[in-house]
Amino acid sequence: MNTFTILGTSAKSVPSKTRIILHVDMDSFYSSVEVRDNSQLKGQPVVVGSDPKNGAGRGVVSTCSYEAREFGIRSGMPVSKAYKLCPDAVFLPVNMSLYKEVSKQIMEILREFTDRFQQVSVDEAYLDVSMQVGDHAAASKFAQNIKDEILLREGITCSIGVAPNKLVAKIASDFQKPDGLTVVKPEDVVDFLTPLPVSRIPGIGKKTADILKSMDVETIWDLAAYDVQLLLERFGKFGIKMHQMARGIDKAEVEERGDVKSISNEDTFDEDTADPFVIGQVLDSLAKSVHVSLMKNKFLFKTITLKVRFEDFSTYTRARSLRVYGSDIDLIKVTVKDLMREFMGKGKFRLLGVGVSNFEKVDGKQKLITDFL
Ligand code: TTP
Ligand code: MG
Secondary structure: OEEEEEEEEOOOOOOOOOOOEEEEEEOOHHHHHHHHHOHHHOOOOEEEEOOOHHHOOOOEEEEEOHHHHOOOOOOOOEHHHHHHHOOOOEEEEOOHHHHHHHHHHHHHHHHHHOOOEEEEEOOEEEEEOOOOOOOHHHHHHHHHHHHHHHHHHHOOOEEEEEEOOHHHHHHHHOOOOOOOEEEOOHHHHHHHHOOOEHHHOOOOOHHHHHHHHHOOOOEHHHHHHOOHHHHHHHHOHHHHHHHHHHOOOOOOOOOOOOEEEEEEEEEEEEEEEOOHHHHHHHHHHHHHHHHHHHHHHOEEEEEEEEEEEEOOOOEEEEEEEEEEEEOOHHHHHHHHHHHHOOOOOOOOEEEEEEEEEOOEEOOOOOOOOOOOO
């Protein structure tokens, strides 16, 4: 897959009234598409993964149907383990080009509902509908229309969270999966969040949750009530961020294509790879496409970012900032390869991404970097 992204902030002013944000996330996306295209699979445990070989392969589960989840099968699990949990499941290989196509169609449907739209992964997006609907009750009908339209046109279900900000909308979309619709009114945010485990907060993975547990912090309530100074000491700046999130605070905007703040391009491999030659080629071609877009926009950049996703879906980004603005494609190529060194030999990759940000418009006077390395 090649997902080209130009991110920016909206030029439109932020409405002063409470915002109404939707987070839309497809249910068991890859497997829902497979079931849609083969009605015999309906109601069955379906596992989609790399190298599945009917359960005998050495690959990893990408996702599985909700029927398969009842057996304990999960994304990221070895296919062999999934087979042990449910030998009768249907094991299917990943058909990435099909899912990309369906994803594209779904994102087009969502864009018909609002301009204030931000795709965040192959199967999820945020919509800011504050300008279109007056309150959260109207937003609930609006969200139901989106669900109906996607089901009608693409034949798959999704779950939607409606809330005053992106953070709470995301947690809400996950709250009643599959085929869920959860509306959290501004006055209900605290009651909604506080009983949930801290792991529901995006960015709090197993490692952080374990550390928090050792500090007797298990629910979002515990985290919200914890001394922020101690969180800062233990987790650095992320401690403050966590504390704010636990209180349901998130000011991030739904980012539209407007003022360009970053340009990136990423590629999901059809087959996961650790081959240095292939990796080098992919990084070069990503750098090239990002550079073409930079030139079209007449931008100089200061920051170069690498994104890697391993076979097990663990994802890392690394960034490096230059001392002065640059425009040279080789700067991008050399920097991402240098950043990549940390990850080589650590496993197979399923996705690589290259991005640039921190822009300055070319004005003829800008000193270009030539001596950075
Ligand atoms: P998710 O939205 O995380 O999962 P999902 O849509 O399969 O299920 P849910 O109903 O819980 O939303 O991810 C979207 C797709 O991304 C998923 O269908 C397959 C892919 N994926 C992987 O390949 N590996 C992974 O570990 C995860 C989490 C997702
Ligand atoms: Mg999903």
